Amino acid sequence: MDAVIRAHAARVRAADPLVAGQDELRGAGDGSLEARDAVGRTSVERIDLDSMRAAWSPLVLHRLQARVAGPDPAAALGALLDRWLAGLRLDEPGQALTVSWPSRDTTPLRALAVRNFAPIVAQAVRPLTAGPATALGVRRATMGDLETVARLYERLVAYDAQFGWVAVRPSTPSRIREFLATEVLPTEWCWLAEPDGEAVGCVIVQPPAHSTWIARSVHTAPLAYLSVLYVEPSARGRGVGALLTGVAHGHAAAQGVRTMTLHHALPNPLSTPFWTRRGYRPLFTQWVRHLGP
Numbered sequence: 001m002d003a004v005i006r007a008h009a010a011r012v013r014a015a016d017p018l019v020a021g022q023d024e025l026r027g028a029g030d031g032s033l034e035a036r037d038a039v040g041r042t043s044v045e046r047i048d049l050d051s052m053r054a055a056w057s058p059l060v061l062h063r064l065q066a067r068v069a070g071p072d073p074a075a076a077l078g079a080l081l082d083r084w085l086a087g088l089r090l091d092e093p094g095q096a097l098t099v100s101w102p103s104r105d106t107t108p109l110r111a112l113a114v115r116n117f118a119p120i121v122a123q124a125v126r127p128l129t130a131g132p133a134t135a136l137g138v139r140r141a142t143m144g145d146l147e148t149v150a151r152l153y154e155r156l157v158a159y160d161a162q163f164g165w166v167a168v169r170p171s172t173p174s175r176i177r178e179f180l181a182t183e184v185l186p187t188e189w190c191w192l193a194e195p196d197g198e199a200v201g202c203v204i205v206q207p208p209a210h211s212t213w214i215a216r217s218v219h220t221a222p223l224a225y226l227s228v229l230y231v232e233p234s235a236r237g238r239g240v241g242a243l244l245t246g247v248a249h250g251h252a253a254a255q256g257v258r259t260m261t262l263h264h265a266l267p268n269p270l271s272t273p274f275w276t277r278r279g280y281r282p283l284f285t286q287w288v289r290h291l292g293p
């Protein structure tokens, strides 16, 4: 088992030295799996329909952490996936399978594709360099902007929901407002764009102290997490998104952040090219399979 994990970590390190955390299986998990040249840990997460988390994924998540080695990593991953799939109890609605994989470690990926897993979300990263932390028409949001930011946030969730992983739940509007009031506006970094005096876009960044949950996936520090970027349809394509992103990058760099990370839906035709143009590249790809609507 240790030899498989060591060989897996070495292969991933050669493919992408920025990826961290591949030299162990994390967390307690619900079960262990083994196949030839493969080890894994499985878990099931049931997400409360009334929670903020419920907006960001299906409600029952079957997760596999896998480490594979040997001359044919795709065959090793395939055998592990087959063991996992054979042992699943799939009798609840709203279930989905999810496997996160280092994006540049491509040799095992065919095993996921031929089992009907699809890449849905990328965790992307970019290094930060110093730049302007302010811009004309962009200002820091305050508690008085709660309703404005909440409306933009709601529209982001609705836009992302089109790609099938995110969902607008009945509780989503009130959870967003609570989250903004208790976490984002008092403790995180949030800016509004008002190019003509009216707010048409926002960006939210979790500072390093709030980004520890994702920092362990990346080999550089300090790291911050860009959680939200949204621009109203009527204001798109005029540089507002780029301006907001520039301010967020400049502020974070001035606070000592060296790397920014974020998630975006891979089928999103606006965000995927936008983030690439802003200097981001994929670090992890989340492969998923829905089990019913």
Ligand SMILES: CC(C)(COP(=O)(O)OP(=O)(O)OC[C@H]1O[C@@H](n2cnc3c(N)ncnc32)[C@H](O)[C@@H]1OP(=O)(O)O)[C@@H](O)C(=O)NCCC(=O)NCCS
Binding pocket: 156, 159, 229, 230, 231, 232, 235, 236, 237, 238, 239, 240, 241, 242, 243, 263, 264, 265, 268, 270, 271, 273, 274, 277, 278
């Ligand atoms: C993704 C999103 C935030 C981009 O915002 P935007 O304000 O349209 O982005 P920009 O205008 O800065 O950039 C988009 C394109 O507009 C054009 N553009 C940029 N600056 C411009 C300017 N000054 N004048 C005219 N066009 C310009 C460029 O073609 C640019 O593409 P580039 O990357 O090649 O420079 C926006 O499309 C959006 O809110 N989408 C829905 C929600 C979403 O996907 N959010 C991201 C979730 S991760």
